[in-house]
Amino acid sequence: MAPKTKRQRDKQPQEFDDLRFVSFEASERYITLIQVRKLIPERGFTVTERENPILLRMITDRNWGKFTEQPPMSITNLVREFYANADEHRRGKVMVRGKTVSFESSTINMFYELLSIPNSEYIAYLSNIDYEDVCNTLCVPGSSWKMSGGMPKTLAGTSLTVEAWAWQYFVCHKMMPANHYSNVTVERAVLVYAILKGMNIDVGRVLFDSIIHTIKNRLGLYFPSLITQLCVEAGVRVSSDEEALYPKRAIDDGLISTIKASRVRDPEAGQAALPPPPPPRVYTVAERLERLEIRFDEQQQFLRDRFDRQDRFLSRQTDYQAAVYSSFGQMYQSFASTAGCDMSSFLILPPYPGSFFDPAPAEEEEEEEHDEMAD
Numbered sequence: 001m002a003p004k005t006k007r008q009r010d011k012q013p014q015e016f017d018d019l020r021f022v023s024f025e026a027s028e029r030y031i032t033l034i035q036v037r038k039l040i041p042e043r044g045f046t047v048t049e050r051e052n053p054i055l056l057r058m059i060t061d062r063n064w065g066k067f068t069e070q071p072p073m074s075i076t077n078l079v080r081e082f083y084a085n086a087d088e089h090r091r092g093k094v095m096v097r098g099k100t101v102s103f104e105s106s107t108i109n110m111f112y113e114l115l116s117i118p119n120s121e122y123i124a125y126l127s128n129i130d131y132e133d134v135c136n137t138l139c140v141p142g143s144s145w146k147m148s149g150g151m152p153k154t155l156a157g158t159s160l161t162v163e164a165w166a167w168q169y170f171v172c173h174k175m176m177p178a179n180h181y182s183n184v185t186v187e188r189a190v191l192v193y194a195i196l197k198g199m200n201i202d203v204g205r206v207l208f209d210s211i212i213h214t215i216k217n218r219l220g221l222y223f224p225s226l227i228t229q230l231c232v233e234a235g236v237r238v239s240s241d242e243e244a245l246y247p248k249r250a251i252d253d254g255l256i257s258t259i260k261a262s263r264v265r266d267p268e269a270g271q272a273a274l275p276p277p278p279p280p281r282v283y284t285v286a287e288r289l290e291r292l293e294i295r296f297d298e299q300q301q302f303l304r305d306r307f308d309r310q311d312r313f314l315s316r317q318t319d320y321q322a323a324v325y326s327s328f329g330q331m332y333q334s335f336a337s338t339a340g341c342d343m344s345s346f347l348i349l350p351p352y353p354g355s356f357f358d359p360a361p362a363e364e365e366e367e368e369e370h371d372e373m374a375d
Contacts, residue, residue, distance in 0.1 A: 022085045022095045030084035040220040041247045043173040044070035051253035067112040070250040074224035076243040082227050086215045101234045103211055105204030114203050121199035134193045138164040154183040162260050167192045169251055175206050177222040232306055235313055240303050246295055
């Protein structure tokens with residue numbers, strides 16, 4: 001038998017885990033590209049009326065309460081599988097563990113309970129940016145753009161006002177992710193400007209574009225919490241022993257107060273210089289245990305919600321199967337009646353075994369537990 005040519009070998013189907021990946025190429029991306037990329041968790045606001053009333057009022061006026069809250073944990077492998085498959089997405093829909101997961105702008109807006117705004121004021125402003133007004137709104141007096149090729153390129157992070165810094169920090173963790181915060185790019189500066197000026201913004205559109213950018217680049221894997229929640233909402237199965245990633249510290253009153261207290265005006269540079277960041281907090285054993293308990297409770301609640309959704313799905317599936325079974329029985333009888341056949345000569349369909357899916361009675365479970373304890 002003649003050996004196979006290279007073209008024949010290339011045409012042979014490649015083996016891969018089709019429960020996790022949509023193609024062989026997706027499984028290869030997971031191994032060679034996705035596994036080495038770090039997950040960057042989102043951060044939210046946890047501010048109070050007493051310490052930051054203006055910031056809290058802006059959140060309330062925009063109805064961004066759910067969007068800006070501190071996000072829950074994410075499932076590491078689930079997020080990596082999403083990004084491995086997302087390179088082959090179809091109009092914002094990607095297959096994850098056999099389920100179609102949408103990350104379209106409308107889906108994201110619906111998840112955060114926000115309205116879709118196709119022609120937002122923010123999008124309109126992008127075509128006619130007043131760079132001088134952006135700088136004056138975001139920065140302390142005397143600040144200016146760093147230029148490149150005669151066009152504005154970045155603003156120094158140390159030149160931002162405290163309010164602009166808080167929103168810029170949020171934007172870098174929740175809307176347009178960035179690895180560095182020392183310089184503010186034009187795109188992020190304009191988005192922060194739109195927030196401070198009260199322009200309406202289509203959040204779903206911004207996040208969708210950022211996810212697409214994450215898919216195409218080779219940096220961190222952003223939006224892990226949002227992606228995990230979208231997958232869960234779509235019915236993706238999650239195991240209780242999968243690795244979880246917890247969010248970092250929220251943008252809270254303490255963090256903002258630190259920035260306020262550390263700002264030192266530098267008249268010559270026209271900037272508000274920041275001293276080195278304070279050393280990381282050292283937690284006592286009791287505080288560490290408390291934090292672990294909180295994380296454990298969050299994980300348990302996440303799993304309880306997930307199992308509740310699975311129970312509801314199984315219930316709907318059982319009802320559907322029962323309906324299909326009943327329809328086949330009616331078709332069976334109708335066919336026999338139309339054909340003039342003697343029904344006694346046919347096998348009779350047994351009743352639908354609905355009890356097969358019912359949970360065990362509570363009394364039986366209690367008796368089993370009692371027997372195990374007695375043993």
